[in-house]
Amino acid sequence: MASRTPDKEAVSELTTARLSVYLRSLTYLESIGKKTVSSHELAERFHLNSAQIRKDLACFGEFGTRGVGYDVCTLKKELVRELGIDRTRNIVIIGAGNLGMALADYHGFNSNGFHIAALLDNDGEKIGRTSRSGIPVIDASRTEKVVRENNVEIAIIAVNPEAAQSVYDGLVHAGVVAVLNFAPIQLRLTSGVKVRNVDLRINLESLSYHLKNVEDGVA
Amino acid sequence: MASRTPDKEAVSELTTARLSVYLRSLTYLESIGKKTVSSHELAERFHLNSAQIRKDLACFGEFGTRGVGYDVCTLKKELVRELGIDRTRNIVIIGAGNLGMALADYHGFNSNGFHIAALLDNDGEKIGRTSRSGIPVIDASRTEKVVRENNVEIAIIAVNPEAAQSVYDGLVHAGVVAVLNFAPIQLRLTSGVKVRNVDLRINLESLSYHLKNVEDGVA
Numbered sequence: 001m002a003s004r005t006p007d008k009e010a011v012s013e014l015t016t017a018r019l020s021v022y023l024r025s026l027t028y029l030e031s032i033g034k035k036t037v038s039s040h041e042l043a044e045r046f047h048l049n050s051a052q053i054r055k056d057l058a059c060f061g062e063f064g065t066r067g068v069g070y071d072v073c074t075l076k077k078e079l080v081r082e083l084g085i086d087r088t089r090n091i092v093i094i095g096a097g098n099l100g101m102a103l104a105d106y107h108g109f110n111s112n113g114f115h116i117a118a119l120l121d122n123d124g125e126k127i128g129r130t131s132r133s134g135i136p137v138i139d140a141s142r143t144e145k146v147v148r149e150n151n152v153e154i155a156i157i158a159v160n161p162e163a164a165q166s167v168y169d170g171l172v173h174a175g176v177v178a179v180l181n182f183a184p185i186q187l188r189l190t191s192g193v194k195v196r197n198v199d200l201r202i203n204l205e206s207l208s209y210h211l212k213n214v215e216d217g218v219a
Numbered sequence: 220m221a222s223r224t225p226d227k228e229a230v231s232e233l234t235t236a237r238l239s240v241y242l243r244s245l246t247y248l249e250s251i252g253k254k255t256v257s258s259h260e261l262a263e264r265f266h267l268n269s270a271q272i273r274k275d276l277a278c279f280g281e282f283g284t285r286g287v288g289y290d291v292c293t294l295k296k297e298l299v300r301e302l303g304i305d306r307t308r309n310i311v312i313i314g315a316g317n318l319g320m321a322l323a324d325y326h327g328f329n330s331n332g333f334h335i336a337a338l339l340d341n342d343g344e345k346i347g348r349t350s351r352s353g354i355p356v357i358d359a360s361r362t363e364k365v366v367r368e369n370n371v372e373i374a375i376i377a378v379n380p381e382a383a384q385s386v387y388d389g390l391v392h393a394g395v396v397a398v399l400n401f402a403p404i405q406l407r408l409t410s411g412v413k414v415r416n417v418d419l420r421i422n423l424e425s426l427s428y429h430l431k432n433v434e435d436g437v438a
Contacts, residue, residue, distance in 0.1 A: 016428045020421040083424050084431025091423075099321035106318075107380075107403045108420035113427065154426055161326075177433075178426040184326045194429045196422050199239075201327035203415050204310075205302050206235040207373055207397040208332065210413045212303025214396075 018056055019079055021048065026076040038069030085113025090150045092176075094167050095158035096121035096129075096137045099182060103156055104131035117150040147174040154178045161185040168195075237275055238298055240267065245295040257288030304332025309369050311395075313386050314377035315340035315348075315356045318401060322375055323350035336369040366393040373397045380404040387414075 025046045029037055039057070043050035057075070080086050091109070093100045096119040103109060110116045110133065121127060122140040129137045138146055146152065155176045159167050164183035169190075171179060178194045181187060189195055244265045248256055258276070262269035276294070299305050310328070312319045315338040322328060329335045329352065340346060341359040348356045357365055365371065374395045378386050383402035388409075390398060397413040400406060408414055 016425040017421050019428070020418075020424045023424075024418075082428070082431075084427040084434070085424065089427055089430065097321070098317045098324070102316070102318035102321050103419070106419060108418075109423065114420075114423055153430060154423065178430055180422050180426060194426060196426055198419070198422055199243075199327075200322070200325060200417070201333075202236050202239045203399050203417055204328065204333055204373065205239045205242075205304065207399060207413060207415055208303040208308055209235045209238070209301070211308065211372060211397055212301070215303070 015056060016083070018048075018052070019083055021046070022053070022056070023076065023079045023083065026072055026079065029072050030076060034072055036069045037072055041069065080113070083113075088113055088115050089154055090152045091116045091154045091156060092143070092146060092150075092152050093119045093135075093156040093158055094121075094140065094143070094171070095119075095160075095163075096123070096126045096131075097158065100156075100158035101131050103158060103182075104135040105133045110135070114154075117152055118146050120146065143170055144174040147171070147176055152176060154180065157181045157183050159183060234275060235302070237267075237271070238302055240265070241272070241275070242295065242298045242302065245291055245298065248291050249295060253291055255288045256291055260288065299332070302332075307332055307334050308373055309371045310335045310373045310375060311362070311365060311369075311371050312338045312354075312375040312377055313340075313359065313362070313390070314338075314379075314382075315342070315345045315350075316377065319375075319377035320350050322377060322401075323354040324352045329354070333373075336371055337365050339365065362389055363393040366390070366395055371395060373399065376400045376402050378402060 022042070025042055025048075026037075029045075039050045039053040042048060042053055057070070077086075091114055093104055093116060096104075100119055100121070104116055104119055108114075116135050119126075119131065119135055119137045120140040120143050121137055126137045127139050131137075147155075152174075153176065155171045155178075157164055157167055157171075157179060161183045164181065164185050165187060168179060168181070168187050172190045172193050176193065179187075179196070181195055181197045184199070186197075187195060241261070244261055244267075245256075248264075258269045258272040261267060261272055276289070296305075310333055312323055312335060315323075319338055319340070323335055323338055327333075335354050338345075338350060338354055338356045339359040339362050340356050345356045346358050350356075366374075371393075372395065374390045374397075376383055376386055376390075376398060380402045383400065383404050384406060387398060387400070387406050391409045391412050395412065398406075398415070400414055400416045403418070405416075406414060
């Protein structure tokens with residue numbers, strides 16, 4: 001059935017998002033010197049669901065010891081491995097406008113498994129500059145060279161919607177295998193290249209929904 | 220139980236995200252002149268799950284007619300009402316750096332139910348300027364005045380993590396009731412003020428997880 005694959009994909013994205021949250025929680029616990037943690041404690045501390053935690057982590061082998069909990073350090077290492085960030089994945093950002101520059105300097109986009117090799121832009125005024133954290137802005141005509149020389153796997157599209165499709169096609173041609181798309185258009189996709197569309201407005205609509213429920217006396 | 224509330228909240232956030240996706244789908248269908256659509260067709264066109272669609276939309280009253288489907292225009296209006304964006308909610312953005320500027324000009328942040336009243340910053344070089352789309356940058360010392368005069372309900376925090384807590388406290392004092400936080404810290408929260416933390420790294424980790432599964436021959 002045509003509806004199977006996207007459904008499975010949606011589920012997997014929700015699971016991945018939870019794994020990311022667990023990893024953040026464990027990183028914090030490690031930083032304050034905690035050695036073990038129970039699923040119940042993880043749930044309480046970080047407003048998660050303990051049954052869901054046990055279910056999610058069961059897929060990744062048995063780390064929990066009944067009555068003691070998980071070994072923080074071991075579980076963290078396992079999650080890092082599961083998320084595929086035990087090796088470094090190279091990234092380019094296309095578009096060195098405000099959004100591209102903000103993403104180049106965004107905490108966590110250039111550390112712990114991710115390395116931003118370059119920003120790419122076709123604006124002569126921007127080429128040759130760097131972001132605040134030192135990421136160079138390179139001529140977009142050199143995209144293929146930059147991708148190949150740096151073994152870039154992931155590209156972030158931060159250009160206007162009119163330019164996004166041709167940027168995407170160029171990235172696929174250059175050998176990129178995963179794309180994070182911030183442009184508000186539905187890209188025509190190439191098989192074998194994973195795309196994740198980011199729509200930040202959904203966050204505002206979620207806040208609005210909450211405010212409406214407060215107004216209606218539901219929340 | 221302490222774990223109940225956040226769990227319910229997490230579920231409600233996922234539901235809200237789907238409502239947002241349905242709204243986008245219906246807006247598109249309306250733009251191409253479609254009058255009715257079945258849950259099956261919605262699912263096929265937009266890679267959604269038809270059973271989930273029927274379940275989600277059942278909560279909002281019966282709009283579907285067996286064999287015909289939903290009236291696109293009616294359902295869209297209902298979703299707009301449910302998401303609380305049938306009225307305009309005013310927003311301020313704190314921090315006029317690259318991120319704040321990108322968000323001020325972000326498609327969908329200043330339309331259809333949302334209005335960005337101002338950017339606020341304490342950098343004298345930025346005060347008095349405007350974003351590309353014309354949002355003014357105002358002195359952050361005037362935050363309370365701006366919030367009250369513009370009936371601002373939602374604030375977007377786009378400052379560095381060191382400044383985020385005091386910015387948050389000031390916004391709460393000024394009367395803001397919902398916050399979208401882009402700063403990578405766990406804010407100490409005030410009861411009655413809804414906070415949604417945005418962590419963009421989760422999107423990269425999701426792509427990495429996919430790439431790892433491809434490497435392992437799972438995907």
